[in-house]
Amino acid sequence: DQQVKQNSPSLSVQEGRISILNCDYTNSMFDYFLWYKKYPAEGPTFLISISSIKDKNEDGRFTVFLNKSAKHLSLHIVPSQPGDSAVYFCAASDVNGNQFYFGTGTSLTVIP
Amino acid sequence: GAVVSQHPSRVICKSGTSVKIECRSLDFQATTMFWYRQFPKQSLMLMATSNEGSKATYEQGVEKDKFLINHASLTLSTLTVTSAHPEDSSFYICSATPKGPYNEQFFGPGTRLTVL
Numbered sequence: 001d002q003q004v005k006q007n008s009p010s011l012s013v014q015e016g017r018i019s020i021l022n023c024d025y026t027n028s029m030f031d032y033f034l035w036y037k038k039y040p041a042e043g044p045t046f047l048i049s050i051s052s053i054k055d056k057n058e059d060g061r062f063t064v065f066l067n068k069s070a071k072h073l074s075l076h077i078v079p080s081q082p083g084d085s086a087v088y089f090c091a092a093s094d095v096n097g098n099q100f101y102f103g104t105g106t107s108l109t110v111i112p
Numbered sequence: 113g114a115v116v117s118q119h120p121s122r123v124i125c126k127s128g129t130s131v132k133i134e135c136r137s138l139d140f141q142a143t144t145m146f147w148y149r150q151f152p153k154q155s156l157m158l159m160a161t162s163n164e165g166s167k168a169t170y171e172q173g174v175e176k177d178k179f180l181i182n183h184a185s186l187t188l189s190t191l192t193v194t195s196a197h198p199e200d201s202s203f204y205i206c207s208a209t210p211k212g213p214y215n216e217q218f219f220g221p222g223t224r225l226t227v228l
Binding site: 044046089100101102 | 115121148150155156157158203205207216217218219221222
């Protein structure tokens, strides 16, 4: 069964507004969470990560929030830009990073 | 939900030997499977795209004779690292796309290869 889930396959947002991408996981042993961005015909590129000892990590326009009790993380992009249009994957691993579990991706479209 | 498995999850081998990694879609038919290599800063490099019954399409810079990919059925793709060198040590991840109108990708858990 999928241990990391992204329940929204697609999302459309107006340029300048906030994009919120959600991710849920089932395994409480996951210790490290990552977001990747993927353009067509390319491999996913690492975007931002968060460890389980934090509940928020910010890098420029990108912020990841982690709610361990709800087993939920989200990626906020503010303000959204047309160049942010891509597929976003969340992933989780245990503390040793021995295995990675990916969600199925959310396709974000930022409308100019 | 759809599941992709990889076997083995970890492998240690001697330099010069070959290692085979399997990627299986357990409950769906995958028209396309992708092989990635994960680099230290967490980015995934797409190595090749594998379609069932046809030759894999390799990305620029990936040696097709060194990284042999076989997509023998709609549920199985294999990556063989031939004549492995220590610099091939890495984390290899596959993903699979089911038949159908959607472009979801289901990722395997990865295989950690260590070449001594």
